[in-house]
Amino acid sequence: MHFEELVKARHSAVNFINDEKLSEEDFKKIFELTKLAPSAYNLQFTNYLVITDEEKKERVKELSYHQYKIHTASAVVIVMGNRNSIESGEVEKIYSPMKMLKMMDEVDYEMTLKTIKDYSDRLKEEPSQLDLELVRNAGIHAMLFMLSAKHYGFDTCPMHVHNVPELRKEFNIPEHLEPVMMITIGKSVDKTRPRGYRKPVGEFVAFNGYK
Amino acid sequence: MHFEELVKARHSAVNFINDEKLSEEDFKKIFELTKLAPSAYNLQFTNYLVITDEEKKERVKELSYHQYKIHTASAVVIVMGNRNSIESGEVEKIYSPMKMLKMMDEVDYEMTLKTIKDYSDRLKEEPSQLDLELVRNAGIHAMLFMLSAKHYGFDTCPMHVHNVPELRKEFNIPEHLEPVMMITIGKSVDKTRPRGYRKPVGEFVAFNGYK
Numbered sequence: 322m323h324f325e326e327l328v329k330a331r332h333s334a335v336n337f338i339n340d341e342k343l344s345e346e347d348f349k350k351i352f353e354l355t356k357l358a359p360s361a362y363n364l365q366f367t368n369y370l371v372i373t374d375e376e377k378k379e380r381v382k383e384l385s386y387h388q389y390k391i392h393t394a395s396a397v398v399i400v401m402g403n404r405n406s407i408e409s410g411e412v413e414k415i416y417s418p419m420k421m422l423k424m425m426d427e428v429d430y431e432m433t434l435k436t437i438k439d440y441s442d443r444l445k446e447e448p449s450q451l452d453l454e455l456v457r458n459a460g461i462h463a464m465l466f467m468l469s470a471k472h473y474g475f476d477t478c479p480m481h482v483h484n485v486p487e488l489r490k491e492f493n494i495p496e497h498l499e500p501v502m503m504i505t506i507g508k509s510v511d512k513t514r515p516r517g518y519r520k521p522v523g524e525f526v527a528f529n530g531y532k
Numbered sequence: 533m534h535f536e537e538l539v540k541a542r543h544s545a546v547n548f549i550n551d552e553k554l555s556e557e558d559f560k561k562i563f564e565l566t567k568l569a570p571s572a573y574n575l576q577f578t579n580y581l582v583i584t585d586e587e588k589k590e591r592v593k594e595l596s597y598h599q600y601k602i603h604t605a606s607a608v609v610i611v612m613g614n615r616n617s618i619e620s621g622e623v624e625k626i627y628s629p630m631k632m633l634k635m636m637d638e639v640d641y642e643m644t645l646k647t648i649k650d651y652s653d654r655l656k657e658e659p660s661q662l663d664l665e666l667v668r669n670a671g672i673h674a675m676l677f678m679l680s681a682k683h684y685g686f687d688t689c690p691m692h693v694h695n696v697p698e699l700r701k702e703f704n705i706p707e708h709l710e711p712v713m714m715i716t717i718g719k720s721v722d723k724t725r726p727r728g729y730r731k732p733v734g735e736f737v738a739f740n741g742y743k
Contacts, residue, residue, distance in 0.1 A: 352733040363728040369737045418729045460671020492741040517574040518629045522563040526580045530703040
């Protein structure tokens, strides 16, 4: 779809057509685009847990104040930040293919790894900074996910994630993956709902400083 | 531009053509699309400070470890979360036009305001939760900004924001606006740089739980 059209067509869905299903292939197409999102030092912090199984989806609904749209959605997607992304093993997994493919020379490779090590040390010193970094990167990633989904014909609704310890237990989510938000996905019941009011640009953008 | 093409064309720029300028009109076009990003309860938390003035841009460069791309960029854009977005005055500014335009009836309006009040009270109880909420929403918003910029022909690079207290003083940024990240914008010098390595989808996506 043309980008402007797509952005205007994307609405947060209020409710979904219950019998519409997404296949793993649909998800793969969406993620093949989503994975091109930028991330700090290209560390690709964002992981996804896609829940399509009906019973498991009901369990997420129970843990999410019984929000009905989780029931009608084809799937609920848990967006997570990966705390291990700043560990040297993970960093090398991303940068060594680039060295191998001659996208970086040895000097550039060593310098980059050193810069990332310093950055990672700073984040570990102050755990709240790592939390913020995971969330910042997940937000960026999740927006591209929602646009990609719409591009392939699916509607989404970004949601808060609740009861994380129970969710973690239910789906055996490893400790290094931190749930940041959820996205329900499917086909919207209502194609014609008007968009919520948006502030004019002048109210949220300033140029060159404040008086 | 067609969406897939756009996503594939968007790269983080390493350096910019120094004499390319963006006008306020260019920025307005970009923000007219960006403002359609979703936000929690449509509270539109994200604000932007656009710095085009050469001297002021040099000052941001000084405060950002002298990163050269800030010098060559047409502008540097500071992406900020607005702490006041959860205050009742701001909430009413967004929802009362919707009631006036009959997009909501009186009952729906009162219920929505009550729900947002509960949410806002919870965020105020735990300030770190408000920080995370601002960053989550800013990440979502910033991704749409970067895609919209590319759609209108401009390249971007998302960056960490440094030395926030000095930046705040320099540009008189009010206390309720919290800098979350920066984006340099302009026209990239290098159109043909290969994209950084991306993990295959199977490495960051799981279905229905973990073993």
